[in-house]
Amino acid sequence: MSKDQEYNMQTQSGYDQPPPGYGQPQPGYGQPQPGYGQPQPGYGQPQPGYGQPQPGYGQPQPGYGQQYVASSTQVVLSQPAANTTIITTAIPKPQSYLALSILVLICCNLIFGLIALIFSIMSDSDYSAGDHEGARSKGRVALWLNVAGIIISVILIIVLIVLYTVVFASAGLYYG
Numbered sequence: 001m002s003k004d005q006e007y008n009m010q011t012q013s014g015y016d017q018p019p020p021g022y023g024q025p026q027p028g029y030g031q032p033q034p035g036y037g038q039p040q041p042g043y044g045q046p047q048p049g050y051g052q053p054q055p056g057y058g059q060p061q062p063g064y065g066q067q068y069v070a071s072s073t074q075v076v077l078s079q080p081a082a083n084t085t086i087i088t089t090a091i092p093k094p095q096s097y098l099a100l101s102i103l104v105l106i107c108c109n110l111i112f113g114l115i116a117l118i119f120s121i122m123s124d125s126d127y128s129a130g131d132h133e134g135a136r137s138k139g140r141v142a143l144w145l146n147v148a149g150i151i152i153s154v155i156l157i158i159v160l161i162v163l164y165t166v167v168f169a170s171a172g173l174y175y176g
Contacts, residue, residue, distance in 0.1 A: 094136040096123035097143045104149045112149025116142045 098120040105113025119142035127135035 091132050093127055094139045096120040096139045097146060100146045101142055104146045108153040109149035112145050116145035
């Protein structure tokens with residue numbers, strides 16, 4: 001009969017014991033080395049002088065470590081502590097218009113875009129430093145610089161198109 005069959009028979013018969021051979025010393029392993037299971041002599045014995053006060057530190061104060069038993073009964077009444085609730089509201093970060101400033105810098109107007117980018121970065125710095133009003137005002141300045149840069153660029157493009165058309169029209173060059 002194999003070990004699997006023995007194990008199946010034991011579990012089916014209701015025994016919860018391990019199959020034979022478990023817990024037995026394995027062949028090829030020697031006896032434990034000498035001296036490992038023996039207790040050390042004197043180990044566990046209290047050392048002389050342990051727990052005694054060292055000289056020069058003085059005597060223990062009278063009553064130290066002794067319990068005090070009161071002969072009268074005292075009743076202490078306490079009121080429940082007042083509940084204090086602190087509500088902090090997070091101030092939302094104001095718009096710095098950083099993405100719009102980069103867009104105006106690259107696509108429309110180099111001068112107004114660069115100045116607006118500087119104000120956008122200053123707005124973020126002020127918010128990080130805790131100056132929420134300064135961050136809001138610098139973000140507003142960045143917005144108006146971006147708007148001004150876009151408007152000036154659009155007007156400049158329209159003027160250039162009209163000027164270019166008028167110059168070619170007066171020169172008599174038509175493509176059509």
